[in-house]
C-alpha cells in the first residue's frame with residue numbers, strides 16, 4: 001500500500017494484511033470514498049464491537065490519553081485470572097477519574113465461592129495494587145448476569161461524562177460492551193461511530209443518549225497471561241466454559257500433580273492431606289511421585305502432558321519453580337490464568353511450577 005488511508009470512524013491507519021490487528025479493512029474497501037476499518041464497520045452495521053489487540057507502547061499512549069480526559073473508567077478483569085488480567089499501572093494515569101472494577105466470567109466459579117467474599121477480596125487486592133475503585137461488581141457478560149446492575153452503576157457514576165472501557169485481551173470486554181449496548185440501545189438500533197478528535201488510538205466511540213460516549217479501547221496484551229503460551233486450538237482446554245468442578249486429591253508427601261504440561265504442583269512435606277484443584281474440567285491432571293516428576297515431564301511433555309503440543313516445544317518456555325510454605329489455613333495456590341489449588345490446613349511445604357513469565361502466588365482462599 002503506497003498511499004496512507006485513514007478510517008473515517010476512529011481515525012486509525014488502515015491496513016489490509018492482518019484481520020486480527022488494528023485498522024484492518026479488506027483490500028476491496030480501499031476503492032471506496034469513505035473507508036472504515038472492520039471494527040467500525042461491524043459496530044455500525046451489526047451493532048457489535050470486535051476485539052483488536054495492542055502493543056505495550058500503544059497501551060501507554062492509551063493510559064496517557066485516559067488521564068487527560070474527564071471520564072468514568074470501567075476496568076474489566078477476568079475473575080478466573082484476576083492477577084493475570086490486571087492492567088498494571090492504570091492507577092498512575094487515571095488521575096481523579098472514578099473507576100468501576102468489573103470482575104467478568106462469574107458463571108465459571110464453583111458454587112462454593114461466595115460472591116461477597118470475592119468482591120471483598122477484589123477490593124483488598126485492588127488497594128494493594130494501588131487502585132481504588134468506587135465499586136466492584138461481578139458479572140457474566142456471556143450469560144448476562146448482573147449486566148443491568150452494572151449498566152445502572154455506570155449511569156450513576158459517570159455523572160454525564162464519557163465512559164472508557166479498558167481491559168486486557170480475553171477478559172470478555174467485547175462481550176461485555178455488546179451486552180451493555182443491548183441494554184442501552186435495545187436490540188434493533190443501529191449506532192454510528194464518529195471520529196475521535198485528536199487521536200488515532202483507535203478507540204471507538206459509541207454515542208450515548210446525552211451526547212456523551214461509551215469508548216471501547218483496544219484490548220491490551222498482558223504477557224503474563226497463560227493464554228499466550230498455549231496454542232490457539234488448545235485455549236478451549238484451559239479456558240473453562242462451564243462452572244468449574246473442584247477435584248479433590250489426597251496426596252502423600254513427595255507426590256506431584258501435572259496440569260497438562262502447563263503447570264506442576266509438588267507436595268514436599270506436611271503429612272497426608274487433601275488438595276482441592278480448581279481448573280478447567282477439560283484440563284487433564286496426572287499424579288506421579290515427586291522423584292520421578294522431572295523425568296516424566298521430559299519424556300512426556302507434548303504428548304501425555306499436553307498442552308503444550310509437540311510442535312510448540314521449541315518455543316514453549318521452561319516451567320519455573322516457586323516454593324511456598326502454607327502458613328495459614330484455607331490458602332489458594334494460584335497458577336495465573338490456569339486455576340488454583342486450595343489448601344485447607346497450614347503447615348504444608350509445596351512448589352508451584354508455571355511457564356517462565358507466568359505468575360504463581362498464594363492468596364487467602366476464596367471459598
Ligand code: GDP
Nearest residue numbers: 051105140141142169170171172173174175219
Ligand atoms: P475481549 O478480548 O476482552 O474482548 O474478550 P471477548 O469478549 O472476545 O471474550 C473472550 C473469551 O471469553 C471468549 O471466548 C468469550 O466467549 C469468553 N467470555 C466472555 N465473557 C464471558 C463470561 O461472562 N463467561 C464466560 N464463561 N466466558 C466469557
